[in-house]
Amino acid sequence: MIRTHSTRRRLGVALISGAASVSLLLSACGGDGGGSGDEVSAPQTGALETGKVQKVSFWHSMDGTNAEVLNKLVKDFNEQNKGKIQVEPTYVGKYDDGIAKYKASIQSKSTPDLVQIYDIGTRFMIDAKQTVPMQQFIDRDKLDVSDLQPNITGYYSIGGKLYSMPFNTSMPVLYYNKTLFKKAGLDPNKPPTTLAEIRKDAEKLSKKNGGPAPYGFGAAIYGWLLEQFIATDNQLYCDNGNGRDGKATKVMFDSPDTVKIVSWWQKMVKDGLAANTGRDTSQAQKAFSSGQTAITLESTGQVGSFTEAAKAGNFELGVGFYPKLKPGDGGPIIGGASLWIDGVGHSDAEKEASWEFVKFLAEPKNQAIWHTGTGYFPASKKALQEPMDVKWRKQYPQFDVAVKQLEQTKLSKATQGCLLGVMPQSRKLSEDGLEKAINGADAKKSMTDAANALLPAIKQYNESVK
Amino acid sequence: MAMLYLLPALAVFGVFMFWPLVKSIIISMQGTDIIGRPGGFVGLEHYRHMFSDPAFAKVIGVTAGFTLLTVLPSILIALAIALLLQERIRGLRFFRSAFALPFAFSVATASVIFGVLYNPASGVINGLLSYVGIGPFGWLTDPDMALISVSLATVWMQLGYNLLILSAGLGAMPEDVLEAARLDGATGLRLQRSVVIPLITPQLFFLIVTGTIHSLQSFGQIYILTKGGPENNTTTLVYSIYEQAFAYNNSNFGYASAQAMVLLLVVLVITAVQFGVLERRVFYR
Structure with a gap:
């Protein structure tokens, strides 16, 4: 390689262009104008012009x-x-x-x-x-x-x-592997309905206690599932009637009941009864499809692919209601x-x-x-x-x-779900808290920290749409 | 007259490089509304927030860790393999192609495959380890391991390219220099250390500089494997910029632009230092 000035200069330009392309990406999203006004109304009937596509x-x-x-x-x-x-x-x-x-x-x-x-x-x-x-x-x-x-x-x-x-x-439902249930001596037609029941079944299912499956339970660290647990517990996720009586000002996924749910999950993983496959939902799906976990929580959208997996993996698929912390009203969102x-x-x-x-x-x-x-x-x-x-x-x-x-x-209000301007961020932060707890941190503190971390974003949002 | 010839190039650079850069600096001093429209001059507020936010300090730490764990290992491993492949062994062509193969994988493809391998419950890696009674490990879910696992995947992806560059350097090695060294009695490690490696310092330097930049800008594997988790232990600067600007309906373009400015500075400073310090030791023929 021969040293010339141009190679050095070219590298410098490449650097700037690299950084500039990041900025281009960001500034492409900038722009001005656009006002907000009152509600947009529907047109009069017959607004379609005839003879024109x-x-x-x-x-x-x-x-x-x-x-x-x-x-x-x-x-x-x-x-x-x-x-x-x-x-x-x-x-x-x-x-x-x-x-x-x-x-x-x-x-x-x-x-x-x-x-x-x-x-x-x-x-x-x-x-x-x-x-x-x-x-x-x-x-x-x-x-x-x-x-x-x-x-x-x-x-x-x-x-x-x-x-x-x-x-x-x-909608979320509970999926379970009937074949593994039978092998563990459980009734394959009785899916667990509460968190305590999942634990009881998982104790018999998990390899740790001589059961047929590596893990009795396994679900993704997915904020949506936590939202469902709160709704099936008939609790509100955010204040002001789940954001339906007025703009919500805080989230409540650090409530005593939610902490109980998070602690339950934490203990399941700690005791070797549940697999922690992380946040990626596809990893939890894979673990269930391959018989590595016997119970999972997923959307109804998975019925088709889980049915296929059951056929391929020679097991019988069962579906049950989304589990609750305790029996009562409330249901999934x-x-x-x-x-x-x-x-x-x-x-x-x-x-x-x-x-x-x-x-x-x-x-x-x-x-x-x-x-x-x-x-x-x-x-x-x-x-x-x-x-x-x-x-x-x-x-x-x-x-x-x-x-x-x-x-x-x-x-x-609980089963309608929370309406919150910064709901996507909220879901992410609840996952941060849940993940911390599952990895061993204090459940109450993790969830409280996560809920508090959202407050500035909610405040900022509410102020900007006043 | 010279200016006239330069004008088209300058115009393109101006529109696609410098103006966005200037615009980024401006946006980094503005707030954004819920739709992401910049508005309201906030001065250095984003920068103040950034440097007082422990979360951002962590992002810088993760970025540094990721760079350290990827750049040197991927060069050293590639160098070792490249040197081995200089030997005249049977099936040399096969090994060369096989080791260079990672270069042909896109980041997305390779990341998806690594994701499957790393699955704590159904992944092959834990499956194999269970035969020797080790594990199971939460490769991507254990906060202490995730960064190492992502780096490992990145090293693998980078290996093929590094190997190609180093092999090319070794292949262009002048036979007479080697022969002279051998005549002087240099063999084995001594030959490698004193003659071969100095002769490929231009390639090594090139890989260190481009590898560092590449590593600082890595995104795909983090997005696919960990989404910056667990506990934000794999959230690098680029990923953080993405999160602030585009993920979770955030649209914090101001804050993201401020972080992009930091990225620009970091890249510039590191590269300048590399040119200043390392290039002196590079042997150009």
Whole structure:
């Protein structure tokens, strides 16, 4: 190698360009302007122009099989509305990426007509004031929405007003390995229903006590599961009625009951009864699929792949209700994502066309296609009676447990779930606390520290949307 | 006239390099609203917060640890293999390709595979160790091990590239110098230490500088393997910037930009030091 001045200089330039590209990335998200005003309203009926194809840009976060089913539904819709409306779906990355892109689009005044946003982005979407609340369209058309599952619309409603249309809905359930239950001398038709029962079963299941499975229990360190434990315990996650009576000012995942739940989990791991596979949900799924853990907690979205894994691994899959700290009211919160119609910067025809598509997706028949194709819970009650749905549930009888669980859950502030502008950060911090505790730190202190660490973010958020 | 020729290049640099840099500095002194729109001059508030935040001190510590655990090991191991591959052994071609193979893997692919291997319950590594009665280890879940595990994966990914560069250097070694050394009675380790290694110092220097920069900018493996956890023990500076700006619906672009400025400074200073201190010992022919 010959030393020249240019190599040195080139390296310097490369350095600056490397650092600059980081800054480019960040500043690309900057921008000015855009005001917030009052609520955006729905257009008058008949806003669609005749003789013109209205395009609808639709941003979503569905990939794999889910995307295939969604694209099929879009195709059906476009065919039905040939010459009138054409929906153009775009995959914008996972939920977190999707909302980040959506924010950037608000800044550059190029929001899509319709956007899919995850459950925990709901409060943010309301506060961003870019969208037309679904309730406006429903009231305008005097649409009968009694077909929609109230436990699902409950999450996306404040004061009885529906803000967005639930689209893909999932719920957490308990999955267990019946074959391992039998080997451990447990009743394979009696899944544990409380945390104490999980521990009792895990004591018989775990290798440590001579059981058939390496670990009796194993679930991801996932904030969503903690939120579910709090809801099934009929407790609030954040104050002001889970953020539904007013903006929440603090989270309460350091409450005595939650600390009990965290301590339970901590002790399970410490005693060798539970596997700690970290935060990555796919690792906990793998451990369960391969028979390394006998009980796990996961979304209903896993019914399909766990059924496949059970077939491949020669074990019988069982599904039970999400466990509770103690028997009582309370039940799990629905999760997933919903559809938002953008109003700011969009013509009446665009809004109207988006609404047509949203209505189409909520129809029982299409919900049944969606449900059976993806395993997501149908938002429409009648979808469960569609022949294709009935047939599908015969094939996956485990899913009936989820249906029962949803129908038995009483709608309350606790089971509606917490609406919080900084919910994604909150979930992350609760995971920090849970993880610390599982790794041996004091449960009460870990959770309190985590809850307190969120306070500045909540305060900042609430001040900026005043 | 010279300026005229430079203009197109300058324009491109201006638009894509310098303006974003300036903009980043500006944003690093602004607050952001919930949508991520910068607004409101806050001066050096982000910097003050950053340097008084113990979480940020930890980020710097993790970044330093990650760099130390990846750069030198990946060069030293590559050097050892490269020297071994200089010997005329059977199946040399096969070994060369095999050892250089990690270079062909994308960070994402390799990380996903390492994630599977590291799984504490169903991973192959713990499975094999259980035969000799060790473990199980929480490779990515134990706060004391996670950084080492991620570094290990990174060293593996970096190995192929380092090996290629060093092998090329060794291959271009002038035969007459080696012969002269041998005639003088230098053999084995002595030959390697006094003749071979000095002759590839340009390659070693290149790898140290680019490896350090590369390591400071690593993101993929952390994102895929640990998401910065457990207990933020693998949250490096770049990952922290990402979290502040894009993850968890955060949009703290101001704070993220301030951290990006620190990254820029760190890279500049370390590289300047490397050029100042190490380059003096580099032997250029």
